Amino acid sequence: MLSLSSFKFVAAGLLCLLMASPRPLLAEPADARVAQAARKFLLDQAAHAGWRNPVVEVSVVGERTPFACPRPANVEPLDTRYPGRMRFTAQCPGVEGGRQGFVVRGEISAEVLVTATALPAGRGIAAADLTLERRDVSGVPDALSEAAEVVGQSSRRSLRAGQIMQRQMLVAPVLVRRGATVHIVARSGPVEVTSAGEALEAGRAEEIIRVRNGATGKVIRVRITASGTVEPIDLPMPMAPQSPD
Incomplete structure (x- = not known):
């Protein structure tokens, strides 16, 4: 049989248990999820750019009202054009009006x-x-x-x-400069004819320029194939001689 003092002790313990209401566990703070999303965005940008050994730092800035959400918040980017000032929004699932904007300052090296x-x-x-x-x-x-x-x-x-x-x-680098001497190379099958010319225009690889043929004095259009080398595109190519029937 319990003594009066023991009874009071047990009753007090039961009362504490009855009065204690279960507290739901809060999910990861929204700030942390926003920072995580910003970090992933910047790392993806670095991977797309092909940068070696990127290092990303982010911080959520500005004063905000507390944003408590019992479940992980859904984070979406709003404006990520400038890493130094990005904007994200966090939405608490199933909570009407449970949305808040965040500003994130990011840096990539x-x-x-x-x-x-x-x-x-x-x-x-x-x-x-x-x-x-x-x-x-x-x-x-x-x-x-x-x-x-x-x-x-x-x-x-x-x-x-x-x-x-x-x-x-x-x-692309300039392969032919105006006024420079160029080699005009015309090919047809095994036949190759080379002559010198003067470039009337500067150009880069695969560009079409005008050249004065040193042998005939005619101005022809050519394609730049290498440094100082061109091929005609308007003139018929020389054909290999054929033996009579």
Whole structure:
């Protein structure tokens, strides 16, 4: 038989159990899910750009009202044009009006190609002209990491040493310059005829330019096939001589 003091102790314990209401476990905070979504977006962007060893940092910024959601929130991007200020929205499933906007500041660094020395415009770029460095590429979406995409190309404008190589800077190099002597090569089967000419226009690989044939003085249209070499596109090709029947 319980004593009065023991009875009071047990009753107090039962009362505490009855008064305690179960508290639902909250899901991962919405801020964390938004940051996770922003990080994935930036890593996907880095993979698409082909950047080497990207490193991403994100932070959710600005003051917000508390956003508690018993289930994982659905996060969607609203504006991701500028990594330094991206906008996302989080929606709590099954909760009417349970939506909130977030601003995320992101930064991407990666190992990208930079100029090892100053480069003049129009000159073919060699592997020795480039070096790989880790740089902030948050605002340089067309930065390049692979030398194969740059070597052999030329820059549209002069570049100073240490500049990040960007796709928009590159253009195929000029293979024929105006006034230069070119080799006109006409082929038909095993027959090949070569003559010298003067380029009347500058051009790049596969471009069509006008050339004055040094032997005939005629101006013909040619296609640039290599540095200083062209092939006629308007004149009939020489045919191999045929033996009589």
